[in-house]
């Protein structure tokens with residue numbers, strides 16, 4: 001099968017990293033809002049425009065933000081296994097600025113050494129990708145992709161339709177097998 005795998009909040013612990021970096025700017029987390037909405041600015045007290053500016057600055061300019069993200073537990077082992085049997089692409093958004101693209105490439109080199117970087121796709125338009133399965137958390141991507149969908153479940157994507165929902169990498173092989181049988 002041809003499989004597209006998302007990076008942020010699927011291979012990488014993006015939310016955890018963003019919360020760490022935003023807290024360094026003295027922002028207070030509103031615990032009951034964490035991961036409840038797609039908009040991270042809503043998770044913090046204070047002026048939303050200021051939070052969005054901090055957020056944009058971190059993503060566009062702060063060295064180490066992208067490259068330093070923790071990998072999701074189990075991701076390496078399952079990716080290595082998947083790459084033996086399937087055509088695996090990483091499909092990820094490229095944020096403007098100088099850091100995102102080179103640091104995402106570096107992150108893949110550091111954590112997924114067996115991944116062929118020729119199979120890395122930077123796009124904000126994953127609905128244009130043609131393949132058998134996408135593994136993603138973003139509501140818009142899951143809604144628009146024309147193929148099998150494995151949803152990485154978060155409170156912000158409850159109700160978004162998918163073929164299978166997962167919360168950890170260990171569940172992915174069985175999810176792929178289920179879609180392969182359809």
Ligand SMILES: [Mg+2]
Pocket residue numbers: 006007008009010136137138
């Ligand atoms: Mg994502």
